[in-house]
Amino acid sequence: MPAQKTPEVLIIGATNAGFAACSSLVAAKPDWKVTLLAQDDDLPYNCDLLPDYLEGKIEKREIMLCEESFFSGHNVEFTRPAAVSGIDFSRQRVYLRNNRRLAYDYLIIAGGRKPALDIPGKNKEGVFVFFGLSDADEIRRRLSIPGNVVVCGRADDSRRLAGLFSSAGRTVKLLLKEGGEFSNLPGDNPEVLCGTDIEEIIGEGKELKAVRLSGGKIVEAASVIFCRRGNPCMDFAAGGEAKIENGRIKTGGNLRAGVDNVFACGEAAAESGAEDARLQGIRAADEILAAESGKTEAVV
CATH class of the missing domain: 3.50.50.60 (FAD/NAD(P)-binding domain)
Known part of the structure; x- marks a missing residue:
């Protein structure tokens, strides 16, 4: 019997939900290939704590969800900054604006916001x-x-x-x-x-x-x-099987985004606080683990 392919999981968004999904997956399956895409150049952080950091009540290290060593220590490919331009759900490919293409067996969409500012003069210094x-x-x-x-x-x-x-x-x-x-x-x-x-x-x-x-x-x-916290923006997922309503991806009770191997959680699916987003990320990881376990049992 041929060896079973090691699953590749791609996570869009180094958000509370995205990082929770990532850490859950590598803890359960350290041999899996997990890739985490970050919208900006920072390590994952808890955005709910930004006002406290801004006021000087806490240090920067206190809002970070992990250190750089987490990714090398768990063999996670952490790509930053990564701007997603599109998704081909049928071919299981994610396309970045730098023309890079990423394949996946499972996809978790856990981020996708952009600052909403449409005012004349918005680009002035200050x-x-x-x-x-x-x-x-x-x-x-x-x-x-x-x-x-x-x-x-x-x-x-x-x-x-x-x-x-x-x-x-x-x-x-x-x-x-x-x-x-x-x-x-x-x-x-x-x-x-x-x-x-x-x-x-x-x-x-x-x-x-x-x-x-x-x-x-x-x-x-x-x-x-x-x-402003920005507006949800899932334009990169438009035109495929995923259904988008009010800028967010519509999901079922199992967080699936209209495709069996694609999940949406956190700000990609609904307005949620840090803890709710974290729990959704863990749940998305659990759904993937259960789906892959079912495949293994079917082969056996």
Whole structure:
């Protein structure tokens, strides 16, 4: 009887779900070939802890899900950054934007977000979207740069960022689409403008000078920070057997994405916190282990 092929598992997204799936698989099957694709250049980290890291409450090492040695120690191919351009479900191939093609026996889609910012002037220096770890590092460096700061977006993150810059002695404008209780912020409480948003970022060339609000008001700014988690984006999975609704992959109760050997979990399938995403990643790994076990039993 010929030796059975060692399964190859490809995981898109070094997210909480993606890393949980990866670590579960290598713990159960150390001889399997597992490849983990990361959207950015960082090691896997817990994105829910980014605000705490940004505020200096915890060190960077405390938000990381593993060290570099994890991948070499478990024979995992960790590719970063990796931009997925498409998937051929019938041929079991994933295509990267650098023209690389990756084969798989099982595919787990556990990531796929992009910062959502469609505002004139968004590329000026000093404009940031608080989206990932590299953004947090850059925003921390901006604390020492003088000038007014405008913060807008998700209420909880915006509040914490406004307090952070206010404590650093900066003049802060906090923009909220809806009202809320924003007293007791660190430092001098920022000016809170409710029911408004940024319509345009103003400046000459790359230089940032001000923002134009939805009511027409002009606010001077040396830094503009949007607190957004990004929109789910599964464009790379479109056009195949996987069904996409509202930017996410529709799955069944077993996390399958319309194809027997393809699974979706975490932010790729639903809005979820770090712990829920981690558990979904483990479940996706368990489904693969069960599927492969069934194949082995059938051969025997």
